[in-house]
Amino acid sequence: MATDHAIGIDIGGTGIKGAVVDLGTGELVTERFKVRTPAGGRPADILEATRELLDDVAEHAGASLPLGVCFPAIVRHGRTLSAANISDEWIGLEAERLFEQELGREIHFINDADAAGYAESRFGAARGADGLVILTTLGTGIGSAMIYDGVLVPNSELGHLEIDGHDAERRAAYSAMERESLSWTEWGARLQRYYSHVEFLFSPDLFVVGGGVSKYHEEFLPLLDLATPIVPAFFRNNAGLLGAAALAAR
Numbered sequence: 001m002a003t004d005h006a007i008g009i010d011i012g013g014t015g016i017k018g019a020v021v022d023l024g025t026g027e028l029v030t031e032r033f034k035v036r037t038p039a040g041g042r043p044a045d046i047l048e049a050t051r052e053l054l055d056d057v058a059e060h061a062g063a064s065l066p067l068g069v070c071f072p073a074i075v076r077h078g079r080t081l082s083a084a085n086i087s088d089e090w091i092g093l094e095a096e097r098l099f100e101q102e103l104g105r106e107i108h109f110i111n112d113a114d115a116a117g118y119a120e121s122r123f124g125a126a127r128g129a130d131g132l133v134i135l136t137t138l139g140t141g142i143g144s145a146m147i148y149d150g151v152l153v154p155n156s157e158l159g160h161l162e163i164d165g166h167d168a169e170r171r172a173a174y175s176a177m178e179r180e181s182l183s184w185t186e187w188g189a190r191l192q193r194y195y196s197h198v199e200f201l202f203s204p205d206l207f208v209v210g211g212g213v214s215k216y217h218e219e220f221l222p223l224l225d226l227a228t229p230i231v232p233a234f235f236r237n238n239a240g241l242l243g244a245a246a247l248a249a250r
Helices: 042-063 095-103 113-123 168-172 176-177 183-201 212-223 237-248
Strands: 006-010 015-022 033-036 068-073 106-109 130-136 141-150 152-153 205-209 229-234
Touching: 006 042, 006 237, 015 141, 015 237, 033 042, 033 237, 042 068, 042 152, 068 095, 068 113, 068 212, 068 237, 095 106, 095 176, 106 113, 106 130, 106 168, 113 130, 113 141, 113 205, 130 183, 141 168, 168 176, 168 183, 168 205, 176 183, 205 212, 212 229
Parallel strands: 006 068, 068 106, 130 205, 205 229
Antiparallel strands: 006 015, 015 033, 130 141, 141 152
């Protein structure tokens, strides 16, 4: 297989996904393989599950392609400094080194929202966008990525801004809508408060909204009154593995 391909793996709180990506188009060139994230999300269990998934992908890809792995944590110099919907045992670990030992190869290791943001800026909804793009993923929490003129500014964690005395994602993530049985209009009012605050702080040129709920964007994005254009993400749940693969090959 040509060197214009790479493998991306996206580790989440419920599932681990992987595929080979065409770096020219952002399209998947194999099926998307998936395994469940082991209950409890402990390091040894996730490492083993990721190795098994990579074995499945590698059967269709060969072993020499660049490999990127994205992960639900703040990642600095290969160390995980937080843990979202996985075991707290990840906090402070040399995670990149542990994955390289388990997988027997070098990897590029990155925060999952940052990987998704990079994918949207290179292949998707923010392709060719100038200035500051802020991607947010609305799910169990609010993930974020900041890209300025195509350059990723990592680990922004804008879901944890304090707004009206609350951690923003506690009230504005999609999980809050489900947990409190909010209508689209009620949830939209919380999103308005959130995005207005982010807009005031950063004056972005474009918002991109990802996460699974983005497929229902016509229900809530028109409710928002912002000076900044706001558009749905293009790749939704494939964005993380696309971005991880693209960054690994860069």
